[in-house]
Amino acid sequence: MAATAEKIFPDSKVTSLGKVGFDEDHWGVGVSGVVDDPSPFPRINRLRDWYLDECPYTIDAERALLVTEAYRRHEDDPQLIKVARALAHVLRNVTLHIVEDQLLVGDSAAPPKSCPIYPEFSYQWIVKELNELPMRDRPHNRYEHSDETSDALLSIADYWRGRTLSDAMLSRMSPEEMKGDFMGIMLYSTSLYHVAGVGHLVPDFGRLLDKGYAGLRREVQDRLDALTSDDPDAGQKHDFYRAQLITLDATSDYIRRYAALAASKAGSATGTRREELLQIARNCEWIAENPPQTFWQAFQLVHFGWSLIQIESNGHSVSLGRLDQLLYPWYRRDLEAGTTTPEFMQQVIECHAVLNASFMKLRDWVTTQANSGRGLGTTTVTLGGIDAEGRDATNELSGRFLDMIAHTRLGHPWIAVRFHQQTPPWFARKTAKAMRMGTGEPKIFSDRVIIPTMIEHGIAPADARNYVIVGCVELSVPGREYGWHDSAYFSIARVLELALNDGYAIGHEALGRLGPATGRLEDFSSFDELKEAYEAQMAYWVEAQARSTDIMDDVHREMKPLPYLSLLVDGCIEQGRDINTGAAPYNFTGPQAVGVGTVADSLAVIKQLVFEEKKVSAAELMAAIKADWHGFDALYHRVNGDKVHQYGNDDDYADELARYCTDVYCAAVEGRPNPRGGVYQPGVYTVSANVPFGMVQAATPDGRKAHEPLSDCLGPVHTAAGSHDRKGPTAVINSAAKLDQRRMSNGTLLNLRFCPSSLSGAAGVENLVALAKAYFTQGMHLQLNVVGRQLLEDAYAHPEKYRGLMVRVAGYSAQWADLSDELRRDIMSRTELSFD
C-alpha cells in the first residue's frame, strides 16, 4: 500500500507518513524520508535509526591538533613535505571508530557525525565563533562540543594567525579586488575556496582498484628512482614523489590500524558479528596494499581512497563517479563464483550510504544561514549513461544504487542518473520512481546535450562519454579534470542593478561608484542603451571576479599541495607535479551565474512598460525599487501580475531576454585563461546562493522586494506577491530549453516542484519520464521536489516532528531540520506544479 503524503499526523512525533514497501512500486510518492524501516535489511534500519536518533552532531579537535603539531615540528620542510607529514601524522595517530552493525570502516579523522577541523585553510572565523557564538549555541545546524574541545581549538589560534591560506589571500588582494566580493557588496562570492579546500572532482578510482596502494607506491618509487639531475625540475619532482611516498606509507598503516581495531573488537564479539569483524580485519589487511578480491573489499577500498582525500583537504564534492561501472566486475565475479549473495552486496551498498552520511563539514555561521546542510558538499555517484564507445552502460548494479536510495533515505551519497536515447525502460522507470519519493534523489542528466557540450569545450570524445557529475551540478571527466567547478557564484541581478544606476549599488551609494559609469535608466533613450550598460558592467565584474579567483588559485598551489589526491589524478605522477600546478589533462575554473529569472523579468518589465507601452517612466520605476516598492502598490502588483511578460511561461518575449542575459554572462566568462593552463567556463545555477545574494540586494524591477531571494537556478521568479510561472512544468521546461545551455559547460540546473498526486500511479512514472525526455533534447539537468505543500507547511510549523524529511534545496538535498528559516520559506514558496 503506497503511503499518503497528504496525511498529516497531529501527534507530536511523526516518524512515518505511511507504510511504504520495498519493491519499487511501493516506495511512496512525496513521503521523502519520513518513513520507518525503509530497508528490507534490519541491519540498515538499525544503522539508520542510530544515525537519525542517537548519534549527535559534534565538533572534534583531534585533526586540528595533529596537523598543528606536525606543522610546528616540520616548520622548515618544503611545503610539499610538510603537508605530507601532516597528513601522515593524522593517519598514524587519529582515533579510529567502528560502528556497530557497519560492514565498512573509515572515518573522517573524527568520530561519525563529527566535524574535523582544517586550520590550515582558515581559522579566524572558528576562533571568533567559539568566542562569540559557539557552534553548540547555534539556533540550527548546531554542533555539540565540550569545553575541552573549544579550549583545545582556541589553544592553537595563535599559531595559525597569519599562516592560513585565507590570510595569504587577503594579504594579496587589493581593496579594489575585494569591493565586489563577499567582503564587499557581494556581487559575487568566492568564499568557498577562500576558506576551505577545492575538491570538486572525481578521482581515478579505477587506477586504485587496479593497482592497489602498493602498486601506486611502486609507480611513484620507480619515477623517483628514474629522476636524473639534468631534469631542470628534478628538485621539485623529488619533493613531490617523496611527499607521495610519505602519504602512501601512512595510508597503508592507517588501513592496517583499522584491521587491528576490527580484530580486537572481534575478540569481544560473538556469532555473526564476530565473523563480520574478522572479515573486516582481513579485508583491511589485504587492501592496505593489494588490489581487492571481492565486491566488499572493492567498495571498502573506494571508500578509503575517497575518505583520505577528505582528510587531506576539506574541499567540497569529491565525488565517486560511475560506481556502477567501476564495481561491476567484482559484483559479477562474486555472483558467478557464488561466494556471496546479491542481498549481502546490497547491504554493503547501503552501509556505505550511512558511512558516507557520517562525514560532516563545519561551515561558518554566515554561510550556514544561507547554505544550510551539513554534508561535505557532497559525494555524488553517477549511474547509467553510455560507455566510451557510445553503448548503453546501464547494468544490474545501476539499479541496486537506486534501491539504496529507497532503503536508506538519508540523502547520501547523492545519486546522479545519466539518461540517453537507449536508456533501458526499466531503468528510466525505476529512476522516476526513486525521484517521486521526494528525497530529492536522484537527479537526472542528459547525455544527449552534455556530451556534445563537453566535446565543444575541448574534451576528447571518449572522455566526454565517460563524464560524471561532481557535487550538485557540475560536469567533469573522472580522474582527468581539475575543474574548480564551484569557484564563484556571481549575481547577474547585481550587475543589472549597477547597469540601471550608473555603477552605484542601491543602498551603498556612500561607497561611491563601484563599477564603470554606464549611465542611469532615466537617461537611456532606448532599451538598447540599457543592454550596452549591462554588457559593460558584466565585462568589468566578471574580470574582477576572475582576478580574485586567480589569486586564490595561486595561493592553493603554493600553500596547500595535495600529494595524496595527486596519486589519483592522471598526469600528476607522470609529470611529477601536484594537481594544483595544472598537471591534470583538463583544467577549468567554473563560476556560476545567479538570478537569471530575476534579470529576465526585470528586463521584460523595463522593455515592455517603460520603453514600449510607456505606462511607467524610468524615474518612477527607479524610485519604486529604491523605495522598496513602498508607495508604489499598483506598480508592484502590475510587475508581479500576469499582464507583463515573465520568464517560465513559454513566452518568447521574456524567454529571449533570459537567453540574452545569460549569453552576455557566458561571453564574458568563457575562454578566459586560468593559472593552471586551462580556461574559465560558465555555469548557470545557484544551488542555494540565490538566498544570500537576495538578502544583500535592494528591490529589483521584477517585483522582488529587498532581501527576498533571487530566482533559483534556471527557474522562474517567485516573490512575496506570487510565483511568476503560471502555466505549469511543460511551460517552465520550454522556457529553460530556450537558453543556450550548450555554452554553460560548467553545468545548469532546473528544479521543478511537483504535487505528489500529479506523479502517482504508473501513469505518473510514465509522465515524468516523458517530461524529462522532452526537456532533455535541449536541457542538461533536472531535479525534483515532490513533497506536498500541506506536509511542508506542517513541517514548517513543527520541524521537530519530521525526522528524516529530506527536501531538494537546489543542487542538493538536505534534512529539513537543518535548513534556515529563509531557506525553508524559499522552498515552500516555489511553485507547486499540479493541476488536479
Next chain:
Amino acid sequence: MSTPYDPDLTGTVFNIQRFSVHDGPGIRTVVFLKGCSLRCIWCSNPESLSSRVQLGFSPDRCIGVDKCTACLEAAPDPRALKLRDQRVAGLASERVDEFVGCADACPTGAIKAWGRRMTVGEVLREVMADRACYSESGGGLTLSGGEALIQTAFAVELLKAARSEGISTCVETALNYKQDLLDPVLPLVDLFLCDLKHMDPAAHRRYTGVSNELIIANLRHVVASGADVVIRIPVVPGHNGTEDNLRSTASFLADELGGRIRQVQLLPFRKLGEQKYLSLGIEYPMSEFRSPPRESWERDIRHFAAMMSTYGLEVAAGAGSWVGRTKGTAIERNPDRAAIC
C-alpha cells in the same frame, strides 16, 4: 495525417491548462470551452456555465482605488464599477463586453475576465507548444468545458486541427446534445470522457436542470459507433452518491452497453468553487452542504468502486492512472517506448 481545418474560426475559451495528467492518457493540454447546457448544483466551475464573457470580482485582491485607479481609467463608465470600502466589488451594467478592459488593466487580478475570443489557430499554437511531451507520453488535446461540444463548429475545427498535427484527441462531455450534431465529432475523437450524473430522469432534472433521456440515448449512440468511452461520475454524497443510483448505473453500463465501456471513474465531490460563485455574483447552490469527513468519504468511494466492479466493469476511484487501463489503438501506449531521449 492531414485534415483540413479553418484556423480563423473563433470561439470562447475560458482556460487552457497544460500538463494535465488526469484527463486522458499521457501529458495533455485541456482547452476549456465556455458555455454549458446543464446546471448541476454541485458544479465547481460556475465561470464555465454562460457562453458569454463574464467578469469576476474579488474585492479581497483589490488594493483600493485610493492606490490604483487602473480599472476606473479603463472603464467606459467608471461609475458602473461598484465599490465597497474603496475596493472594486462588482459591475452595475449589463454591457459586460465593454468592461473587459478593466480586467486587462487590473494589476492584481481583482477583476478577472472569464472567457476570451480565440481563433482555432491561436488555441492550436498554445496546445502544440507541448508537442514534445505528447509524443513522449502519448498525450495530446482534451476539450472540456462547460460543455465541450456546445460551441460545435469551433470544437470540430479544434479537433480537426489536432488531427492534422497528429496528436491524440479527447473530449470531456455531458452529451446533452442533439444527436445529428454529434456525428461529425465521432470520427475526430480518440477517447470520450462522458459524464453520467444520475440514472433516474427526475433526479437528473432535479440536480442538473435537464432530464437524462437525451444523454443516455447519446451515450448508446457513441458506444455503438465503436468509440472508446470512459464514464466519469462526479459522486456527490446524498445526491447521486448513493448505493441505489450507482447500482443502477453499473447495471446499465454493464448490461445495456454490453461492457464496451473502457473504464468508469468515480470522482469524489469536493466542495470547491464557492469563491468563484461569489466573484461572479451567483448564489452557490451547495452552500448548505456539509462534506462528510474525508476518510469516511474516501472509504465510501472505494466501496462504490468495488461494488460496481462486481458488474464486470473496470472501475477506478479517482481520475488517476491511465497506463494499462486503456487499450484502444489510438491511445494505446507501448510501454517500451519509455526510454529517455
